[in-house]
Amino acid sequence: MKILRVATGNKGKLREFREILGPLGYEVLGIEDLPDLNIIEDGDTFEANAIIKAQTVMERAGVPAIADDSGIVVDALDGAPGIYSARYAGIDGPEQDAANNTKLLKVLDSTPDSQRSARFVCALAYCVPNKEPVIFQDTFEGSIGYAERGENGFGYDSIFLVQDDTRTSAELSPDEKNAISHRGKAVRSFIEFIKKNPA
Secondary structure, eight states, X not given: OEEEEEOOOOHHHHHHHHHHHGGGTEEEEOSTTSTTOOOOOOXXXXXXXXXXXXXXXXXXXXXXXXXXXXXXEEGGGTTXXXXXXXXXXXXXXXXXXXXXXXXXXXXXXXXXXGGOEEEEEEEEEEEOTTSOOEEEEEEEEEEEOSSOOOSSSOTTGGGEEETTSSSBGGGSOHHHHHHHSHHHHHHHHHHHHHHHSOO
């Protein structure tokens, strides 16, 4: 079994990567066993931050690593929260998702349906020792609802209405979400790449 590190401490993201990559023969490990790992995400794009994370973990662990930088982009807010999605409400810890969702709903409170379009963006970086990083990027189109709905997913899933559907991303099953999500599509592009270019 091949080892692949995922540069994330987010249990939701790690679970999604394991669901997608586990059946392909990868042991997917996070970063919880890499003490004092210091990743400084100071890039100004999803792509730049993904590369920073993957390279840092690859260099520390000595094995191939992937990292995604993802977030939600709201058209009415000129692309915000964007790369600051995880820190949008300025809170870390268990209450972070709820605080971010509450803030975004409040900011968009008077925004009409026609102007609530949004998308999740995922930039996935794959780093292998002595090779240039490879980037896979995709989106998940939809709009921002008016209240949280659904028990699945994490982050902004409970307020993100899926395009051409009546449900939020948090009301989709894991398989349904993986089939159409920004991360699911980027990971499938990555899988096609590693099938042809094994590390």
